[in-house]
Structures are given as C-alpha cells and as structure tokens.
Amino acid sequence: MSRPSPLGTVLRWGLFAWMSLVIWAAFFYAPAAAGFQGQSSRIVFFHVPTAWVATLAFLVSCIASIRYLRSRDPKEDIRASAASALGLTFAILATVTGSIFARIMWGSYWNWDPRETSITFLLLIYAAYFALRAAIADPERRATMSAVYAILAFVTVPFLVFVVPRIYWSLHPDTIINTQGRIKMDSRMFQVLMGSLFGFTGLFSWLYSLECRVEGIRRRRQHEVL
Amino acid sequence: MWRFLAESGAVFAKDLRTEFRTRVALNALGLFAVTTLAAVSYTIGPYRIAENDRPFLLAALLWIVIFFAAMAGLDRTFVKEEDTHTAPLLRLSADPLVVWAGKLLFNFVLLGVLIAILVPLYMVLMGFRVDSTAGFLLVLGAGGYTLAVTTTMVAAIIARAMSRGALFSVLSLPLLLPLLIFLIQGTRAAVEGSAEGVSEALRAVVSLGGVMTVVSVVLFPVVWNE
Incomplete structure (x- = not known):
C-alpha cells in the first residue's frame, strides 16, 4: 500500500483549516446583507460555491469527454464520470440551499424561478448521463456514447444559465457578475464569498482526485475478476 | 456538394420507403399526438382557461403535445437499422455525414407532417387563435x-444501448x-402579436439549433462508427 505524500497531507490539512475559517467568517466576520430576511443572506457563502462547483464539474466532465474521444484513454472516461458524479452531488446541494433561501425569502421552497429551472435541468442532464452509462454494457462503447452525450449536454448549459433567465422574469437576486458588470456586495461579504469559492474549488479538486482513484481501483478489480 | 445532397436524398428516400412499408414511426407519432390532444381537449377544453392565461397555457400545452409525440417515434430512424441489422451495410455504403443528413431530413419531414396535422386540429379543438401567423410559422x-x-x-x-425506448x-x-421554454415563449408572443417577443425567442431557438447542428456534424461520425 502506497503512503500518502507529505505535500498531499499538508494540502488536505490546509483545506480543512481554510474551510473551517470560511465557515467561521460566514457567520461571524461578514455582515448580514441589507434587504434580506434575518440572517438568510449568509447562505450565499455556501449556495453560490456549490452552484459554481456543479458548473465547474460539468466543464471538467466535458473536457475529459473531448480528451477521451481524441485519445481513447480509459483514464479520461474515469475522469469524466467522476466529475459528473461530483457535479450531480453539488447540483443537489445547490438546489437544497437555494430552496431553503427561497422558503425564507419568498415563502415557498419551490416556485419554478428561472434559476431553479436551470438547476433542475442540470440535475436531469446529470441523471440522464448516468442512465445512459447504466444502459450500455460494453465499456468502450459506454465511454464513447457517454462522452458524446456529455458534450451535447454541455452546449446547452450557456442557454440554461444565460438565455433562460433573460426570457423569464426572475425573483433571484442579481448574480455576482450582473448585467451591468458591477459587483454589488459589501467588501467583507465579497472577501468571504471569494474565500468560500476558493475553498469549495479545493474541496472539489480533492474529492475529484479521490473519486478518480477509487473508480480506477474498482475497474482494475473488475478486470481481475473477469 | 451535389453528390452529398444526392446521397443524403437517397438515404432519406430509403427511410421514407421503409417507413411507408410498416408506418411504425408515423403511427406512433400520429396516434400519440391525437390521443394526447383528445385527453387535453376533453379535460381542459377551449373555455376552462381564463382569458388572460390563454396565450401562455395554450402555447405550453401545444408544445408539450408535440414534444411528447416526438418522443414516441423519432428514435425509430436509427433503432430500426439496428433491429433489422441493416446498419452495418449502411455504414459500408455511405459516408457518416450523408447518413446523418438523410436521417435528419427524415425526422424533420416526419415532424413537419405531425405539426401540419396536429396544429389545425389543436386550433379547432382548443379554440387556439394566433395574431401573428408569419411569426407562428417561423417558430414552428x-x-x-x-x-x-x-x-x-x-x-x-x-x-446502440439497452432499453432504448x-x-x-x-x-x-x-x-x-x-x-x-423558448418555443412556448415564442408561440405566446405570436398569439399576442408581439413581433419583438417572437424575434427574441426565434434568436434563441435558431442559436440552439445552429449549435446542435455544428456539434452533431462533429460528433455523429464518432457515434456512427463506434
């Protein structure tokens, strides 16, 4: 059994300390935003990063899928599948945190706001990706077809994220990068949000590398059994 | 170019001929659409929707009927090649892009026939009136x-997968x-006679169609030759 590298251990502890600091700062350093009910605005420090990671995972999955189609290297298929699995998890987390915020601010957990609609589509696309993987027995064909589907799905994302909210009127607060290209946020809130985005991206990278290794081991075991 | 068009036309003509022998896709699409329309018309009818809600709800119902009917039969064009084991022969005799263009044309014509039958029926049964006919036809x-x-x-x-349907x-x-979403908004705008709304929805639909065409041209040979 290989021992973990010292750098990896330092990075993992660094990530633990950073995320602890982000959680502390989200509740005790950043002020509550004006115009929101009670402390509800603090959920932004967790909701936005989970939504960001869900989208980032989609991008990673799409890039790995393109690389698979070019190289036919099974490692790229493992990367695409691992990124999609994490993307699905983070999309569920973004939906749940958004739903809690919606209940506090608008009185209902779900009202088909364009942003809620977009994240639902993203969840459905991820779920469909895994339904496709489950329906093809041959590993090479499964990798190719799911890579093609991941790319097809990725091209619809800009329409979901940018076009659908423009066509429908939204209750959702202005996104961080709004149509005026200006950041409307208290500086301390902005610092915590950036810190949280950085921390969640680090968390995704760690989970992603773990998931890739686990999937690699699982496939090697399957290969040995067969 | 002419050769490409002639070969695509031949694939389209072959699909049309085989379809008219069995009429599986045509029957599935047509019967599904008519049954759904009958259910919608019976349960909701032309007068149970408030006047203000009519443009949006009738546009939404129309596209839901068309989408679900499309789900019932548009996969036949490729599934039948695999079922009848004619796909390998088609792979040998035609370029992948020729097959893609022929199949796309076949599905487009099939949908055109479905829309040409369904929309007038829908107008009669649901009391659906359109202010901007040209806009509505463009959206369709x-x-x-x-x-x-x-x-x-x-x-x-x-x-190429299991449990295809x-x-x-x-x-x-x-x-x-x-x-x-774009089509419902476009149809609603056409019902209300809003040229601006139709144009906004059309831009989104044409962009999505263009992106899907480019991605399909790049990826179809990969799927077809797998």
Whole structure:
C-alpha cells in the first residue's frame, strides 16, 4: 500500500483549516446583507460555491469527454464520470440551499424561478448521463456514447444559465457578475464569498482526485475478476 | 456538394420507403399526438382557461403535445437499422455525414407532417387563435428543425444501448427543455402579436439549433462508427 505524500497531507490539512475559517467568517466576520430576511443572506457563502462547483464539474466532465474521444484513454472516461458524479452531488446541494433561501425569502421552497429551472435541468442532464452509462454494457462503447452525450449536454448549459433567465422574469437576486458588470456586495461579504469559492474549488479538486482513484481501483478489480 | 445532397436524398428516400412499408414511426407519432390532444381537449377544453392565461397555457400545452409525440417515434430512424441489422451495410455504403443528413431530413419531414396535422386540429379543438401567423410559422419551422436535429443525435446514441425506448425520452428531454421554454415563449408572443417577443425567442431557438447542428456534424461520425 502506497503512503500518502507529505505535500498531499499538508494540502488536505490546509483545506480543512481554510474551510473551517470560511465557515467561521460566514457567520461571524461578514455582515448580514441589507434587504434580506434575518440572517438568510449568509447562505450565499455556501449556495453560490456549490452552484459554481456543479458548473465547474460539468466543464471538467466535458473536457475529459473531448480528451477521451481524441485519445481513447480509459483514464479520461474515469475522469469524466467522476466529475459528473461530483457535479450531480453539488447540483443537489445547490438546489437544497437555494430552496431553503427561497422558503425564507419568498415563502415557498419551490416556485419554478428561472434559476431553479436551470438547476433542475442540470440535475436531469446529470441523471440522464448516468442512465445512459447504466444502459450500455460494453465499456468502450459506454465511454464513447457517454462522452458524446456529455458534450451535447454541455452546449446547452450557456442557454440554461444565460438565455433562460433573460426570457423569464426572475425573483433571484442579481448574480455576482450582473448585467451591468458591477459587483454589488459589501467588501467583507465579497472577501468571504471569494474565500468560500476558493475553498469549495479545493474541496472539489480533492474529492475529484479521490473519486478518480477509487473508480480506477474498482475497474482494475473488475478486470481481475473477469 | 451535389453528390452529398444526392446521397443524403437517397438515404432519406430509403427511410421514407421503409417507413411507408410498416408506418411504425408515423403511427406512433400520429396516434400519440391525437390521443394526447383528445385527453387535453376533453379535460381542459377551449373555455376552462381564463382569458388572460390563454396565450401562455395554450402555447405550453401545444408544445408539450408535440414534444411528447416526438418522443414516441423519432428514435425509430436509427433503432430500426439496428433491429433489422441493416446498419452495418449502411455504414459500408455511405459516408457518416450523408447518413446523418438523410436521417435528419427524415425526422424533420416526419415532424413537419405531425405539426401540419396536429396544429389545425389543436386550433379547432382548443379554440387556439394566433395574431401573428408569419411569426407562428417561423417558430414552428425553427422549433421543428431544432427538435429534429437534437433527437436525431440522441436516437443515434440510444440505438446502440439497452432499453432504448425509455432511454430516448430520458436523454432527449433534459436537452430539449430549454428549447421547450423558448418555443412556448415564442408561440405566446405570436398569439399576442408581439413581433419583438417572437424575434427574441426565434434568436434563441435558431442559436440552439445552429449549435446542435455544428456539434452533431462533429460528433455523429464518432457515434456512427463506434
């Protein structure tokens, strides 16, 4: 059994300390935003990063899928599948945190706001990706077809994220990068949000590398059994 | 170029001839659409919707009927090649892009026939009136093409998988939901006679159709030759 590298251990502890600091700062350093009910605005420090990671995972999955189609290297298929699995998890987390915020601010957990609609589509696309993987027995064909589907799905994302909210009127607060290209946020809130985005991206990278290794081991075991 | 068009036309003519022998796709699409329309007309009818809600709700119901009917038969074009074991012969005798163009044309024409029968029936049974006929026809045409190009690609993917029927809907609908939203908004604008609304929705539909066409041209040979 290989021992973990010292750098990896330092990075993992660094990530633990950073995320602890982000959680502390989200509740005790950043002020509550004006115009929101009670402390509800603090959920932004967790909701936005989970939504960001869900989208980032989609991008990673799409890039790995393109690389698979070019190289036919099974490692790229493992990367695409691992990124999609994490993307699905983070999309569920973004939906749940958004739903809690919606209940506090608008009185209902779900009202088909364009942003809620977009994240639902993203969840459905991820779920469909895994339904496709489950329906093809041959590993090479499964990798190719799911890579093609991941790319097809990725091209619809800009329409979901940018076009659908423009066509429908939204209750959702202005996104961080709004149509005026200006950041409307208290500086301390902005610092915590950036810190949280950085921390969640680090968390995704760690989970992603773990998931890739686990999937690699699982496939090697399957290969040995067969 | 002429050769490409002639060969695509030959694939289209072959599909049309085999379809008229069995009429599986045509019957599935037509009967599904008529049954759904009868159910919608019986349960909701032309007068149970408040006047203010009519443009949006009737546009939404129309596209839901068309989308679900499309899910019932547009996969046949590739599934039948696998079922009858004619796909290898087609692979040997035609370039992948020729096959893609022929199948796309076949699905587009099939949808065109469905829309030509369904829409007048829908207008009669649901009391659906359109203010901007030209805008409505443009939305129908662009929507039909984008629906056909997306489902053609998904049909090519699922033809090589297990439990194809269910998988076709599962994979297609998440990719088509943004299109459904744009088409409902465009049709609503056409009903209300808003040229600006029709143009905004058309831009989104044509962009999505264009992106899907480019991605399909690049990826179809990969799927077809797998």
